[in-house]
Amino acid sequence: MTTISYWEQQGFGRADWVVIGAGLVGLQSARRIKEIFSDARVVVLDQHALGNAASLRNAGFACFGSAGEMLDEIERTSESDAVGLYEKRYLGIQKLLGRYGAARIGFQATGGTEVFSDCDAEEAVRVFDHLNGLNAMLRAVHGKESFELCDTSAAGMNVLKTGVLSPLEGGLQSHLLYKAVREDALHAGVEIYEGMRVLHWEESSDAIRLHMASGLVVECSRLLICTNGFSKRLIPDLPVSPARGQVFVTKSLGVLPFEGIFHADKGYIYFRELGGDRILIGGGRNLDFAGEETMEMEVTHQFRDYLKSYLESVVLPGRVIEFDYEWSGVMGMNENRNPIIGWHSDRVCLAVRMGGMGVALSSWVADKVIAVIEKDLGV
Ligand SMILES: Cc1cc2nc3c(=O)[nH]c(=O)nc-3n(C[C@H](O)[C@H](O)[C@H](O)COP(=O)(O)OP(=O)(O)OC[C@H]3O[C@@H](n4cnc5c(N)ncnc54)[C@H](O)[C@@H]3O)c2cc1C
Structure with a gap:
């Protein structure tokens, strides 16, 4: 017996489109769907309130790939x-x-600068x-x-x-970008619901029934999945592996001798000045690719020590570094760095696998998935 009330179940009603994932891709795609199907009820569902999306856990680099990465x-x-x-x-x-x-x-x-250590x-x-x-x-x-x-x-x-x-x-400032994208989706008439973890769905000839962890069942006509690094939980054989990224922000260091964003170690280490007096540093996944292929949002001693030591020996030689913030986020990766965009079945579409530069990709992907939907649904 479910503990969902009759009123909760009735109150949610049926949506024309459900988008799973309130990250940059899900929100921008939902807004674009609402633009082309103006009468449609477009609903975005996310398991978490704001915080767990990579979209609010990244480094805010507006970058395309360093020369070494290219x-x-x-x-x-x-x-x-x-x-x-x-x-x-x-x-x-x-x-x-x-x-x-x-x-x-x-x-x-x-501008972004690629720097090289002696080694x-x-x-x-x-x-x-x-x-x-x-x-x-x-x-x-x-x-x-x-x-x-x-x-x-x-x-x-x-x-x-x-x-x-x-x-x-x-x-860029990731929180400002996220706020702008979210506000625009809401302004366009998109409904956003958090605390809605989708466990699985059933597809029939005229509808999709999504089952939430809470017991709620949400019905819709079409589904767009924008769950990026978490996608395997919903579609286990999808070629999208979770890749955890760990990020640290120093305490105030006073005026810094540089500004802008930096790439090092073939893009595996990245750092930037933040607010004029702090440094954000992240990366180092090449230390332990297998260990970081996880959806667990933890920060480890190994990465904290490695990136602290990089700051103390390379970025600000001679300074003692302490961190004020540390977090991790999950990216969606594969050998093939291109996003997966297209139909998974008659009623289910995908826009996942943003790799390490999904901030940059997100609006391109949202436009692309809408182009696919428009073409195939004959809009
Ligand atoms: C540490 C780190 C640093 C990064 N730095 C940069 C950078 O500097 N520049 C750059 O361009 N990119 C960067 N990225 C990549 C970029 O942040 C992501 O590629 C981008 O935010 C992906 O957006 P998205 O909407 O596809 O996924 P996400 O933002 O991850 O959103 C997916 C959402 O789906 C939800 N979800 C998943 N499963 C379910 C479910 N079953 N039910 C309900 N909801 C579900 C999640 O809660 C999540 O909110 C970084 C990523 C990380 C982790």
């Missing part, structure tokens, strides 16, 4: 695949800026040697130079004097 991606896949992924991320950031404006999402066009000297040479080729390849995306050599000496870091600047990148 070279790795080309090696792993192909030139056209790597450029395609870069383009999606670049266009995604332009869409966010176009929709919400830089001020509303706290975007600052600081990465070989990698630095590999990257420097390929910059012209990468720029030529990526010019088709935006007609500009993606990478240029820069002098990092003024930052006071224990890194090679020469780094690589990505002038088109920047940082």
Whole structure:
């Protein structure tokens, strides 16, 4: 016998569209669905109130891939695949800026810098040697130079004097972006319900019945799944692995000798100045890929010590670092870095697997999944 009341069950009614996942992808997609089906009842369900989505647990980098990451991606896949992924991320950031404006999402066009420690000297040479080729390849995306050599000496870091600047990148304030996206969805008439963990669903010829952990059953005509790193819980054979990312923010350090966002160790370590006096640092998954393939939102000693030591030896050599904030979030990953967008069945559509740069991808993905829906439903 369920403990859900008759009134709760009746009160929820039936939705035309249910979107599972109130992250950046789910909310932007829901808003776009409401735009094309203006009379439809569009409902977003999420298991958690705000906090557990990667969308509020990320580093706020508006980035497309450092030169080192691009070279790795080309090696792993192909030139056209790597450029395609870069383009999606670049266009995604332009869409966010176009929709919400830089001020509303706290975007600052600081550029992103890839730095190299002494032990990465070989990698630095590999990257420097390929910059012209990468720029030529990526010019088709935006007609500009993606990478240029820069002098990092003024930052006071224990890194090679020469780094690589990505002038088109920047940082944003993740809470402002999330707020803007959520407000716009609500404003468009999307209903958002938290505390709604979907366990499974049944699909029939004219409806989908979603079963919540609470016992509530929600009925809808169509379903869009935007659960990213948590997707395997709903569809176990989906090629999306959870990948935990751990993030730390220092106590106030006084005025910092640098600003902007930084990539190191082929993108596995990332750090940025926050509020002028703190540093956010994250990453290091290459320490233990297998251990970090988890949905458990924990912070571990191993990663805390590793990233603290990186700050003390490389970023602010000689300083003693203490953290004020530490958290983790779950990304959706696979060997194939492209998102999965499309129909899973007649009534169920997917927009998952955002990889490590899903902030950048999110608005591109929302537009893409809507294009698929529009085309296939003949709107
Ligand atoms: C530590 C970290 C740092 C990152 N840094 C950056 C960065 O600097 N720049 C960048 O571009 N990207 C970054 N990313 C990636 C980016 O944050 C994500 O790719 C993006 O936010 C994914 O958005 P989403 O909406 O697809 O997923 P999410 O934001 O994860 O949202 C999915 C939602 O689905 C809900 N959900 C899951 N299962 C269920 C269920 N069964 N029932 C109900 N609800 C469910 C979850 O509660 C969650 O709210 C980072 C990610 C992490 C973890």
